[in-house]
Amino acid sequence: MNVKLQSLEHSWSKAAIFIGTASLFFALIPISLAPSLVKLCEQEIGANAVAFHRNWIGTIIFALLSAIETFQKPNSDDRSLEKKPFTKWEWGLLLVMGTTGATYFLLWVWSVTKTSIANVALLSNLNPLFVGLLGYFLLGRRFDQKFFMGMAIALVGAIAFEFNKVQLGSDQIFGDGLALLTAIFIATYLMLVERLRNRFTTANIMLCRCGITTLFILPILPLTEDRLLPYSGMGWFFIIFQALFCQVLGQGLLAYSLSKLSSGVVAVTLLLEPVLASIFAWFIFSEQVSLFGWMTFAVVLFGIYLAQTSQSAESEI
Incomplete structure (x- = not known):
């Protein structure tokens, strides 16, 4: 009986990781197309106006989805959620x-105005390191050797991809610091979503994230934008x-994947984002991707494969 139970648990764990991985890779397509x-x-x-529209529209959609969930029976996304009343905590x-989600977004936008986009891409994508460090020191989480090896390989590939475009200069130190701070907030955001996914649905979490981001951006618009609304149908x-x-x-599937996968594995997989973004820019704007870029893409993929197949892949929350 115990053997059958263990076999069922193992099969369920494998299925959860597969579903989470599929959701995450699907999420990478719209996330990478965003730039x-x-x-x-x-x-x-302007960029801030785009972000404002993106988030208030997201707030309305996720509010509708949350309302529908309230009046319907729990679906497959919610069966694992505990039904006890929510606490103040x-x-x-x-x-x-x-x-945290709103803060990392605003820090990212600010850092782009103070340093090069390549520097921002490089430094903000160091978030897997902070997921590991914060998880270890604050939550006592342990990642296995295979995960660390995969993370190291994927990070090396991602850094190599961006490093030839990085610009060094004392006038960019403040912007570089903002980009690094962005990585810390991204790591914190991923860990918080992972922790909340056993109590709140994807729609609830994204409603809160989009709503707060909208409120954060609103007072900034008069200071940074001359025009709020587009002037054409296109x-x-x-x-x-x-x-x-x-x-x-994209962001909805990312939040959903954190109910199946650990924040560490999700952070490592997101290292594909700048590489895929460059590939999409190649198709849309004819921005060339070098042979070296394709080689680093393969390195990042190999590192992600190791992290995804490690024992640390499944969410522990």
Whole structure:
């Protein structure tokens, strides 16, 4: 009987990891396309205005999804959720998660204005290191040797991909510091979402994240943007499309994957994002990807494979 139970648990664990991995790789497509879509939107409005529209549209969609969940029976996404009343601590943690998500986004936008995009891409993608460090020191989490090997290989590949474009200079130190701080907040956000996924649905979590980000951006708009609304139908199309595709689908699937996979593995897998973003820019804007870039892409993929197949892959929350 115990052997059968262990076999069933093992099969369930494998299935959960597969579902989480599939969700995460699907999420990478809209997440990686986001820079190209934002670039198209910026032909009519600025980056902060794009972010504002992306988040208020996301807030409405996730509010509707949350309302539907309230009046319907729990679906497969919610069966693992405990049905005890939410505590003040859990509501507080949800608020901290939303604030952390908004903060890392604003830090990222600020860092782009103070240093090169390559520096931002390189430093903000160091978040797997901080997931490991914060998990170890704050949560007592242990990752196995295979995971660390995969993380190291993927990080080396991601750093190599961006390093030839990095610009060094004393005038960029402040921006580089902001980018590094972004990595810490991204790591914290991923860990908080992982912890909340056993109590709140994806729609609840994303509603909080999008709503708080919208409120954070709103007072900044008059200071940073001359124009809030696009002036053409095509401009509105790109705004709505990137909100639905990148924010609702991409970020929603990312949050869902954290119910199946550990935040460490998710952080390592997200190292593919800048590489895929460059490949999509190659297709859309004819921005060339060098042979060295394709080689580092293969290195990152190999590192992600090791991390994904390690014993540390499954979420412990």
